[in-house]
Amino acid sequence: MLSLKFDEKLCKTCPTGDCLVKCQYMDVGVDQAKEEMVKIAQGEDSFVLQDCVTCYGCEEYCKRGNHPFYLITERREEKGILTSPRAITNQWINIGKPLGRYKVGETKEKMVSFGFMPEFLRWVKGRLFEDVMPSFIFGQEFFCNVVYLHFANTSIIKERLPMVMDNFGKLDVREVVCMHDECYGSFASLAPAYGIDVPFKPIHYFEYLYNRLKDLGDGTRPLNIKVAYQRPCSARLSPDKHHFVEDIMRLVGVDLVEREYQGENALCCGEILRMVCGYQLANDVQKRNIDDMVEHGAEYCVFNCPACYAALAHKVAKTGIKPIHMIDLCRMAIGEQ
Amino acid sequence: MSDITLSLAEIVGEDYVSNRAEELYFYARDPGLLPPHEPDYVVVPQTAEEIQKIVRLANREKIPVVPMGAGLALTGLIIPLKGGIVVDMKRMNKVLGVHEKARHVIVEGGTSQGLLKSYLEKNYPRLRHSIPDSPSTATIAANVMIHGQGRLTQQYGFNSDMVTGLEVVLPSGEICKIGSCSLSPDWFSRGAPLPDLSGLFLGWFGATGIITKVGLRLYPRKKMRDVDIFVTDREDLVPDIIYELTHTEMTEDIVVFSQPLPLIFKGNHHVTIFMTGDTEEELEFKRKMVWDALDGFMKSKDGGFMWVQPAMKPTLLDMPQRSVTRFADVKKGGGFEYSGPILLVERYPECTRKLEELSSKYNLGYSGMARIIGRGHCMMYGFAFTFNRADPDMMDRVRKALHEVSDYALDIGGVFWKATVEEQKMALERMDPHTRNLMKMIKQNMDPNGIMNPGNWEVA
Numbered sequence: 001m002l003s004l005k006f007d008e009k010l011c012k013t014c015p016t017g018d019c020l021v022k023c024q025y026m027d028v029g030v031d032q033a034k035e036e037m038v039k040i041a042q043g044e045d046s047f048v049l050q051d052c053v054t055c056y057g058c059e060e061y062c063k064r065g066n067h068p069f070y071l072i073t074e075r076r077e078e079k080g081i082l083t084s085p086r087a088i089t090n091q092w093i094n095i096g097k098p099l100g101r102y103k104v105g106e107t108k109e110k111m112v113s114f115g116f117m118p119e120f121l122r123w124v125k126g127r128l129f130e131d132v133m134p135s136f137i138f139g140q141e142f143f144c145n146v147v148y149l150h151f152a153n154t155s156i157i158k159e160r161l162p163m164v165m166d167n168f169g170k171l172d173v174r175e176v177v178c179m180h181d182e183c184y185g186s187f188a189s190l191a192p193a194y195g196i197d198v199p200f201k202p203i204h205y206f207e208y209l210y211n212r213l214k215d216l217g218d219g220t221r222p223l224n225i226k227v228a229y230q231r232p233c234s235a236r237l238s239p240d241k242h243h244f245v246e247d248i249m250r251l252v253g254v255d256l257v258e259r260e261y262q263g264e265n266a267l268c269c270g271e272i273l274r275m276v277c278g279y280q281l282a283n284d285v286q287k288r289n290i291d292d293m294v295e296h297g298a299e300y301c302v303f304n305c306p307a308c309y310a311a312l313a314h315k316v317a318k319t320g321i322k323p324i325h326m327i328d329l330c331r332m333a334i335g336e337q
Numbered sequence: 338m339s340d341i342t343l344s345l346a347e348i349v350g351e352d353y354v355s356n357r358a359e360e361l362y363f364y365a366r367d368p369g370l371l372p373p374h375e376p377d378y379v380v381v382p383q384t385a386e387e388i389q390k391i392v393r394l395a396n397r398e399k400i401p402v403v404p405m406g407a408g409l410a411l412t413g414l415i416i417p418l419k420g421g422i423v424v425d426m427k428r429m430n431k432v433l434g435v436h437e438k439a440r441h442v443i444v445e446g447g448t449s450q451g452l453l454k455s456y457l458e459k460n461y462p463r464l465r466h467s468i469p470d471s472p473s474t475a476t477i478a479a480n481v482m483i484h485g486q487g488r489l490t491q492q493y494g495f496n497s498d499m500v501t502g503l504e505v506v507l508p509s510g511e512i513c514k515i516g517s518c519s520l521s522p523d524w525f526s527r528g529a530p531l532p533d534l535s536g537l538f539l540g541w542f543g544a545t546g547i548i549t550k551v552g553l554r555l556y557p558r559k560k561m562r563d564v565d566i567f568v569t570d571r572e573d574l575v576p577d578i579i580y581e582l583t584h585t586e587m588t589e590d591i592v593v594f595s596q597p598l599p600l601i602f603k604g605n606h607h608v609t610i611f612m613t614g615d616t617e618e619e620l621e622f623k624r625k626m627v628w629d630a631l632d633g634f635m636k637s638k639d640g641g642f643m644w645v646q647p648a649m650k651p652t653l654l655d656m657p658q659r660s661v662t663r664f665a666d667v668k669k670g671g672g673f674e675y676s677g678p679i680l681l682v683e684r685y686p687e688c689t690r691k692l693e694e695l696s697s698k699y700n701l702g703y704s705g706m707a708r709i710i711g712r713g714h715c716m717m718y719g720f721a722f723t724f725n726r727a728d729p730d731m732m733d734r735v736r737k738a739l740h741e742v743s744d745y746a747l748d749i750g751g752v753f754w755k756a757t758v759e760e761q762k763m764a765l766e767r768m769d770p771h772t773r774n775l776m777k778m779i780k781q782n783m784d785p786n787g788i789m790n791p792g793n794w795e796v797a
Contacts, residue, residue, distance in 0.1 A: 085641030
């Protein structure tokens with residue numbers, strides 16, 4: 001079982017300090033990185049606890065199996081260090097509260113989870129989903145609550161996630177296609193790490209799309225377009241699934257431009273930064289990200305997370321790059337768009 | 338047909354006068370909570386001259402006259418408390434002229450907000466007026482008569498401050514021009530540099546005359562509008578936030594709201610900040626100024642900007658905002674009423690605490706809304722309650738809560754906005770006696786027979 005423990009000894013022997021050295025929002029050297037992380041592990045104060053923008057990146061940068069982001073998050077919570085203003089934190093906690101307004105489609109052994117992102121009620125359709133729809137789950141009752149990592153509030157996750165699992169359990173569902181990285185990351189790793197039983201097998205929707213496209217075989221036509229991919233912060237929770245981006249692009253005949261801010265070096269969409277740090281950092285990050293797409297000749301920007309889409313789509317469109325969600329890109333490849 | 342009905346029919350035509358039961362029923366009430374009272378006649382004139390004749394007839398016969406716009410004030414101002422003639426202004430719904438370079442418009446006394454908005458959008462896309470958040474059928478004249486507020490109030494004050502002239506039928510029947518239009522063909526000023534006589538009418542709720550024309554200031558209509566929402570969980574900080582925001586002079590409008598439902602709003606105060614610009618650069622410059630002004634609150638974690646997703650913006654930017662109608666139906670049955678005293682912005686914390694206290698005491702759904710007037714010079718704080726019209730007990734609880742609001746508002750230095758008759762009496766009782774006597778002199782001299790909207794601003 002995955003453990004989210006942070007091993008101080010492992011950190012002290014780290015040759016790179018990548019967790020913080022690679023951080024795109026702090027300027028930290030190798031020795032300082034290790035010093036600060038050890039301080040944090042020992043319960044001392046560190047500027048990192050104040051300055052971390054919650055991009056989840058360090059979770060991926062650390063290749064030694066330590067969990068710097070979870071350590072930072074837990075320590076912030078213990079010390080009462082807020083990432084966002086109290087009002088914003090409370091607002092988000094209220095948003096995720098179950099209200100009995102969930103929607104459940106046909107109950108089958110395999111279902112699609114929309115979390116509580118209403119965009120998927122519109123986006124998930126067509127032949128790609130015909131073997132699973134209309135079996136879907138939508139609403140706070142099935143919400144993974146992982147977003148509260150951005151607010152350094154793991155307590156709310158630990159409080160709500162068991163109830164979410166109970167709700168899934170009542171459906172007797174065996175496989176759940178997760179339409180969001182946070183859901184997948186939560187069900188595949190976070191919940192087990194917290195000792196919460198997950199009564200189904202989570203499937204990342206990229207994996208699902210890839211397999212569906214292969215199943216549809218000759219029905220897929222190469223799109224011959226150049227795209228940039230906007231990788232969301234939550235993709236850091238399941239880096240082992242990131243290869244499906246390139247796999248899908250290859251299948252649909254798309255040229256994924258080699259740009260600076262992709263893969264491990266991806267930039268946040270900016271809206272969490274706006275709430276946490278203010279407009280200057282958010283604007284700077286968004287501008288660098290979009291400029292990078294333009295400079296590398298992207299014709300489309302492919303989104304994964306609906307929140308990234310909401311944050312960036314209209315800004316990307318102003319540069320002439322067409323915003324598109326991964327689902328629609330795949331649908332385009334099978335002639336549905 | 339009675340003699341009066343015949344006389345009215347001679348003035349406006351048979352089709353535009355009625356004393357039929359169904360129409361008297363309708364004109365006996367407004368959408369608020371005050372008890373209805375039927376008029377004896379309803380008349381729908383088309384010209385100032387017709388109104389002149391109606392008022393002269395009423396004066397001869399000592400019959401009350403109650404002018405009516407769309408009847409949306411909610412505080413019973415168009416309920417004919419002593420019967421008489423309701424003069425429905427809706428047929429006088431024409432834009433008479435726009436002076437583009439001097440940025441003002443002249444409209445008839447029954448012209449609706451919606452008509453003027455669409456007229457300007459079509460014919461003068463670079464001009465706009467201050468649109469209130471009432472339904473589009475609300476009239477310009479009634480809105481300035483009650484000292485209404487609108488989307489430009491934070492920049493330019495009450496909508497009545499934007500009046501550039503009036504034409505009024507006096508209680509005696511004369512048609513009188515107020516402002517520069519009294520000696521010039523141009524309607525650029527309602528008073529200065531002359532004695533400002535508009536105060537004899539504005540705020541009097543028709544008790545001193547019927548407005549048949551209004552000159553109104555128009556303002557630049559920028560190509561772009563946007564909205565941000567700054568939230569804080571500390572009501573005591575709201576006045577400071579407003580102070581900083583108004584100092585920037587970068588905002589189109591500022592409205593603060595708090596309400597427990599939906600849950601996204603629970604526990605917080607939402608400072609809704611509207612901005613405009615002709616270019617992206619202008620808009621972003623203003624946004625930068627606004628964000629910078631509130632940076633200290635963000636750093637202390639006492640407040641922050643919520644993420645207003647693109648999908649939310651059309652609702653927020655809508656003019657008028659239709660979200661009010663959704664609030665009105667929270668309890669089902671479509672009931673909504675508020676008391677909106679005008680008072681200092683620094684009273685915001687205690688107002689919001691009082692609202693929560695009353696909602697708890699009377700078990701009511703509520704919403705608090707403060708519209709900032711001028712650069713923080715004062716605010717309208719709306720103590721709003723929603724109710725089910727099919728639930729008499731709930732309606733009674735709302736009445737009691739609003740009654741407590743009236744007492745409370747006066748106690749903390751507030752002044753009633755579009756006061757009910759009961760509130761008018763309370764205000765007159767507490768008013769400086771010399772001011773009260775002055776109002777009495779004005780009313781008695783202008784309307785010696787007491788025919789104009791009787792019950793309103795009556796000094797005993």
